Amino acid sequence: MSEFYDLLERNPVAMSNLNLRPLTLFAPTNQAFQKYTGTAHVQYHMSTTATTLEHLGKVITSDFDGNPPLYITKRRKNNQDYIWVNNALVIRSRSNVQMQNQQGKKQVLHVIDDVLTPLTITQSSSLDVFNPDAFQFLTHADSLDIGGHRIRSYRQKVISNKKESVYQANGWHTFFIPVEEGFKPHPRPDMIDKKVIDGHIISDKVVFTASAPTEEPFETLAFDDNIKVTISFFTQGEGKTLKTYVKSNTVVGDSKHSTGVVMAEIVRANIPVRNGIIHLIHRPLMIVDTTVMQFLEEKEDGPLFRFYETIMDFGGEFMQKVNSMKDVTLFAPSNEAWNDPNLLNIIRNKEKMKEILNLHIVRDRLNTERMRQTNPNVITQFPTLAYRKNLYFNVLSSRQGNHTITVEGGGVNATLIQADIAQTNGYVHIIDRVLGVPYSTVLDKLKTDPMLNSSFLMGLHSGFNSQLNDTTRRFTYFVPRDWAWQQTEIEFPSTHKKLFMPEFSYHARAVLERHLVIADKVFTMADLRSMGPDYIVLPTARDSLQVKVKEEEKHTTSDPDRAGYSIYWNHRNIHIFRPDVECTNGIIHVIDHPFLIESDVQVTGGISHLKSTESILIASTLMAFIAKLFV
Structure with missing residues (x-):
């Protein structure tokens, strides 16, 4: 904290307070100063009352000109308690240091991770206003140090709608004020009415960006019987590219106020005033007046x-x-x-x-x-x-x-x-991802897809799935969705039950092998359809799969270009629910019925076996294995 101590030594009022008065001192770390680009005001970091963390209320009065408040936020997350003073996090392990000065006055030190920034006037201004409320901020914004932003248009809207009182209200509130650039294009200004102004205010809560809970909706003043508008915070990016946004969500609208979300970037955050905190935003909330294309072009x-x-x-x-x-x-x-x-x-x-x-x-x-x-x-x-x-x-x-x-x-x-x-x-x-650019193997896709749980579990218990992570092979996998297995349970209850029992895992594996095509390329449904109008034979992990591919009209649309597919197998027409699910090592076609017949799993004399052709396959495999032993 040497940088903060240097500032203390150069400030005679602050040093006098240290020597003579009780104090609470919020001291930023050296790292906090390294990332800070403004002018630090030492007296805004001290209060002339000594207060430990346990006794901090919602507000503590600073010793800066006009005695503006410092706002305290306490939140519990991930089973830990956090405290912020304005936008700075209190480092609890280095705080609550209590001592007495030479006058016997109690003093308390809290270490924080950011420099506290009060609202000040510009150097060229002769304005004599200290600790303004939100309406005084609107009135004198041109003389205040707010990064060159202008808010005249919004101030005029507040006055013309006679909403001055909500910005003068006692208490501690959060105000969102759109800057001048956000009033384009016309007729956006004409859409700002009393309800829209109310939708820019969170009443009785002071929300700084560092302590704001992500995606937690706060009710605004525009939340009543007729209309319901909330505001929430979120961030994007990291480091120097980190940006904080707010969004209004008109949950219940009316003829003048559309339902839906309007998003705005905070261009100047955490401006403290006497009755709360102000965030300047790049455009008004609640107003839906741009097309999808204009939204993309906007910023x-x-x-x-x-x-x-x-x-x-x-x-x-x-x-x-x-x-x-x-x-x-x-x-x-x-x-x-x-x-x-x-x-x-x-x-x-x-x-x-x-x-x-x-x-x-x-x-x-x-x-x-x-x-x-x-x-x-x-x-x-x-x-x-x-x-x-x-x-x-x-x-x-x-x-x-x-x-x-x-x-x-x-x-x-x-x-x-x-x-x-x-x-x-x-x-x-x-x-959070670009669609159509696969990043999962066939196995990873099975693991994570919510409609393929049954096929994944069957393959897991039978040892079938392990091969599906091999990136040197190309798989075309016809995967029954969960709904398909549910229908099979109705149609073949006994067979379905056995397929999901551990003692019948070999049969489950054999059934799944019928669904897995392994070749030097993958086969989209269009590829399969182009291979001929009659039956085609595909090499599977088991032996081969003989199917006929047909195009059909989907029930979800009447557009003829949206033709779907079905597969004709073993006298059954099976709809392809989701064709062409691409993976890094293959492709999945989600189907509405497994390639399964009731006799696939039989039990005779207490011994389970497959139908006769599969028994021959097992016997051949055993014979080949025994022959190798005698080579």
């Missing part, structure tokens, strides 16, 4: 700038296509998603990249509420702009009642990390 260093750059590099016509749609949902990979090393080779292939971009678009308005409503027990699917490729959605619910939604496309499972960002022509959902 050149925003949360989706790498996706936008990719679109402009590989698919300019893709953007025009999106902009022409009246109803569109975009699943946009985050900036971090583009760091995936699997993209390095694919990103050079322009045609492949165009297909990948198309995989991220659904020609429909699809928000999470609709996903949950259409997905109570099964995975739902929607067609994309990529030829014959769908997106598949799964809603995972925790015991705490939280919902996580995953989307799969082209073999990639991604999580919606920012959902329901509302636009005039649809929605944007930010996801």
Whole structure:
């Protein structure tokens, strides 16, 4: 703490306080000063009352000009208790140091990880205002040191809507104020009314960015019987690229206020005022007035700038296509998603990249509420702009009642990390992976896919799965989904039961081997269809698979370009629920019925065996093994 001590020694008022008065001193570490670029004010780090951590309330008065408050936040997370003073974390192991000065006055030292920054006036200003409230901040913002940002348009809206009182209110609140640049384009300013202003205020809570819980919604003043708006915080990036965003979620709207999420970057955070904290944001919340394309174009260093750059590099016509749609949902990979090393080779292939971009678009308005409503027990699917490729959605619910939604496309499972960002022509959902660029082996895909649990467990218990991680081989695996096994349990209850019993694991392995094609290449459904209209024979891990591939119209859309597939096997027509799930060492086709007949597992005289042809195979294998012993 030598840098802070040097500042103390050069400040006569601070030194006098140390010598003569009781004190609480919040001392930043040297590391805190190394990352700090502003002017440090020593007296803002001290209070003339001695207070231990246990006795810190919500506010402690500083000794800076006007005695502005220091705000205390206490939170428990991961079974640990944390304390922040403004935006600085208290380092508990080095705090609560109690002593007395020469006058016998009690003093307490707390060590913090950041330099505390008060609100000050600019050097050129003659303004004589100390410790302003939020409305005084709005009134005198041009004279305050807030990084050159201007907020005149928003101030005019507050005054014209007669909302001065909410910014003058006693207590401690969190205010979000859009800067001047956020009032473009016209007619955005005309959409700011009393409810929108209320939607920029969290009442009776002071929320600094460092202590803000991620994705926890706070009710705003615009949360009543007629309309319900919440605000939450989230961050993207790390280190110097770290950005903090807020988003308003209009859970219940009305004719003037659309439901959905509006996102804004905090461009100047943690400005303390007498009645709370102010965050300056790059655009107003709650207002839905941009298209999907305009949202992507809005901020050149925003949360989706790498996706936008990719679109402009590989698919300019893709953007025009999106902009022409009246109803569109975009699943946009985050900036971090583009760091995936699997993209390095694919990103050079322009045609492949165009297909990948198309995989991220659904020609429909699809928000999470609709996903949950259409997905109570099964995975739902929607067609994309990529030829014959769908997106598949799964809603995972925790015991705490939280919902996580995953989307799969082209073999990639991604999580919606920012959902329901509302636009005039649809929605944007930010996801954590680029769809269509596989990163999992066939085995990893089986492990993680929520609709393939039964096939995975059957293969695990029978020892079948171990081969599926081999990256030197190419697999085409027809995998029955869980629903298919449930239907089989109804159709063949005894056979189904035995397949999942440990003592019948060999039979389970033999059945799965019938589903696994091993060759020097993988076979998409289009490949299989092109091999002929009649039966084709595929080499499997067991012997061979004889099937006929047919195209069929999917029930999810009337578009003839969206033809699906089915396989005719053993007098049974089996629908391909999800074709062409790509993996790094193969491809999976998810099917609606296993290649299974009731006689596949039989029990005679207490000994289980397969049908006669399989018994011959076993005998041949044993004979070959015995012959080797005598060589």
